[in-house]
Amino acid sequence: MSDFEHVFEQPPEGAAADWTIPQNWGAYTEVEHETWNTLYARQMKILPGRACEAYMRGLDALDLNTGGIPDFEVMNPKLQALTGWTVVCVPGLVPDEVFFDHLANRRFVSGQFIRKPDQLDYLQEPDIFHDVFGHVPMLTDPDFAAYMEAYGKGGQRAQSLGMLKNLARLYWYTVEFGLMKEADGLRIYGAGIVSSATESVFSLEDPSPNRLGFDLERVMKTLYRIDDFQQVYFVIDGLEPLKQATLQDFGPLYERLKGADDLPIETVLPEDVVFTHGTQAYARKGGRFAA
Numbered sequence: 001m002s003d004f005e006h007v008f009e010q011p012p013e014g015a016a017a018d019w020t021i022p023q024n025w026g027a028y029t030e031v032e033h034e035t036w037n038t039l040y041a042r043q044m045k046i047l048p049g050r051a052c053e054a055y056m057r058g059l060d061a062l063d064l065n066t067g068g069i070p071d072f073e074v075m076n077p078k079l080q081a082l083t084g085w086t087v088v089c090v091p092g093l094v095p096d097e098v099f100f101d102h103l104a105n106r107r108f109v110s111g112q113f114i115r116k117p118d119q120l121d122y123l124q125e126p127d128i129f130h131d132v133f134g135h136v137p138m139l140t141d142p143d144f145a146a147y148m149e150a151y152g153k154g155g156q157r158a159q160s161l162g163m164l165k166n167l168a169r170l171y172w173y174t175v176e177f178g179l180m181k182e183a184d185g186l187r188i189y190g191a192g193i194v195s196s197a198t199e200s201v202f203s204l205e206d207p208s209p210n211r212l213g214f215d216l217e218r219v220m221k222t223l224y225r226i227d228d229f230q231q232v233y234f235v236i237d238g239l240e241p242l243k244q245a246t247l248q249d250f251g252p253l254y255e256r257l258k259g260a261d262d263l264p265i266e267t268v269l270p271e272d273v274v275f276t277h278g279t280q281a282y283a284r285k286g287g288r289f290a291a
């Protein structure tokens, strides 16, 4: 059994064989639309000057602020025209192979539900605000769009080789919690950060976490936490360099990783490019559970 409410082992009642369900946009309540509006307005006070240029451009191109939860029938044609991606609804977390199959076909899966008004700040499961506001703007960028498709194909391969644990770390430290170096400084592109009011500030400005240059093999060895702010963020030089770094055949890399130890979250190696050597004060105080 899982602790999550929206996790299933087979497509639940009403879901198609590929696990998708209709968005049923007309059924969202006023309160649910208001939740989207509140979260959107809050992030717009925080993200200019913090989110990367590609994200801000994508958000603008998709016009996700027309009042309430976006209707996929309106959003998808715009996204598809830009990069060929579409967004489909699923009932919750889907099995890895289902997730990868959608990505490999340029379909991003989104939760259909939105968080309750008393969960505005923290939620463990991905809802439609995280999935759409967090992920979809980046999918308008051609390099990121290609990277995500390649990740889906790479996921299928990693699964067959028993290397998913390592590949999942790449997803975590890029797609979910990635930072990018731009001309004016560090910027956010990770969906887990950009959809969180508190982590948007913490990830860039707090002295606690390490901020290290992205290195593919290093990232794939690094443990991560799912229950609190990250203790390390990895900084890419841009989306094109990220795509280039992951084009290579991961076969030899996987062979090396099989014999390698995992790296604890706080580790800073002599060869790391260090943007911030964090104090780790936040984590040591007990993080979000601190008194």
Ligand SMILES: C[C@H](O)[C@H](O)[C@H]1CNc2nc(N)[nH]c(=O)c2N1
Binding pocket: 090, 092, 093, 094, 095, 096, 099, 100, 109, 110, 111, 126, 155, 168, 171
């Ligand atoms: C690494 C792994 O593929 C990842 O955890 C997947 C699993 N299933 C998912 N299912 C949904 N709906 N959304 C997700 O982000 C994921 N992530």
Ligand SMILES: N[C@@H](Cc1ccccc1)C(=O)O
Binding pocket: 147, 150, 151, 153, 154, 155, 157, 158, 170, 246, 247, 248, 249, 250, 251
């Ligand atoms: N190049 C990787 C696939 C991949 C691409 C991009 C991101 C993640 C994985 C492989 O050979 O397996």
Ligand SMILES: [Fe+2]
Binding pocket: 126, 130, 131, 134, 135, 176, 191, 192
């Ligand atoms: Fe996500």
